Structure formats: structure tokens, C-alpha cells
Amino acid sequence: MVINRIHTLFLLASVVMMVIFLFVPFGYDVITDPTFGEMVAYEPVSAIDVVGLLVPSAVAVVLLLVAVFLFKKLPLQKLITLLGGIAVGVCIIAVIYILVSGAIDTTPGVTVHTTWGGGGIILLAVLAAVIAAYRAMSHDQKLLSSADRLR
Numbered sequence: 001m002v003i004n005r006i007h008t009l010f011l012l013a014s015v016v017m018m019v020i021f022l023f024v025p026f027g028y029d030v031i032t033d034p035t036f037g038e039m040v041a042y043e044p045v046s047a048i049d050v051v052g053l054l055v056p057s058a059v060a061v062v063l064l065l066v067a068v069f070l071f072k073k074l075p076l077q078k079l080i081t082l083l084g085g086i087a088v089g090v091c092i093i094a095v096i097y098i099l100v101s102g103a104i105d106t107t108p109g110v111t112v113h114t115t116w117g118g119g120g121i122i123l124l125a126v127l128a129a130v131i132a133a134y135r136a137m138s139h140d141q142k143l144l145s146s147a148d149r150l151r
Contacts, residue, residue, distance in 0.1 A: 005140065010133035011068045011081065017126045018061045018088070022047045022054070026119030027099045033110045045098065045114065053094045060087035064130070074144070078137045085130040092123050 025044035033040045047053045063084035070077040099114050 005136065007133040007136035007140065008068055008071060010129045010136060011064055014084075014088075014126045014129040014133065015061055015064045015068070017122050017129065018057060018064065021091075021119055021122040021126065022057055022061075024119040024122060025117045026095050026123075027114045027117045029112055029114055031110060031112050035109060040110075044117070046119065047091070047095075050094075050098060053091060053098065056087050056090040056094065060084050060091060060126075063087060067133075074137060074141050078134060078141070081130060081134050081137065085127065085134065088123060088127050088130055092120075092127065095120050095123060 023046060025046045027045040029041070029043045029045055031041040031043070047057050063080055067077050067080040067084060070080060099116055099120070101114075
């Protein structure tokens, strides 16, 4: 008996949101140079530009996409979803680190500081969708085990 319900939709939503996160800026580098005035450049920072964030994001997308098609093997689907959630957690930690540490410019007098953007909120929504999918899988697994006991 296979139950394929709401957790598939949560997993698909998390994959779509992770792909959107790759291209939406999660922060902006504000470059100031006192010789040219206050602000020189305002550059967006997205996950596709940072290799240290691109790799765990791509791993999360692949794991969560694979988990969508493992609905016949519920314990394996839960494991892959858990690993995808860990990859999303690594992405959240990397975004926080990138935004807190900022960029370094070696030009004398030039300062670079990173401001927060809206893309980091997408990661929180992805994590919420992954947790909801895992909980739905656990609920379905309990339902299957109770149905097996009744047979």
C-alpha cells in the first residue's frame, strides 16, 4: 500500500523555491570610496555567484527532486528528505556567514559592506516546506503501519 499525498507537493514546492533562491539576490555589496563620493556601487549577491553557496544549493535541489520520485520507498524517501533539509540548513548558515563577514577589497580607502536582501527568506520557506514534507511522511508511515497491523 503506497500513500502519495501532500508530502509530494511540499517537496515539489521546496525544489521550485530552491531554484528561485539560486537567482534571487540575498544581499547587496555596498562599495564606498571616499575619493569619488559616498557610494560607488551597489552590487547584488546571489547564490549562483558564490561557489560556496552554489554547491550545497545544487545538492539540496538534487536530493529534494530525487525524494519526490521515491514515494514507493517511504523510509528511503524520509532519509533523502532529511539529507536535503540538512543541505538547506548548510545554505542558511552559508548565507548568514556571507552576509555577516562581508567582502574584502584590497584597494586603499575602499570599503565594502554587505546589506541584507530578500532572498534569504526563501530559504526559510524551503526549510519549512521540507519539515512539513518530513512530518507528512512520518504521518503516512504511521498510517501504513497501523493498516498493516489490521490486516
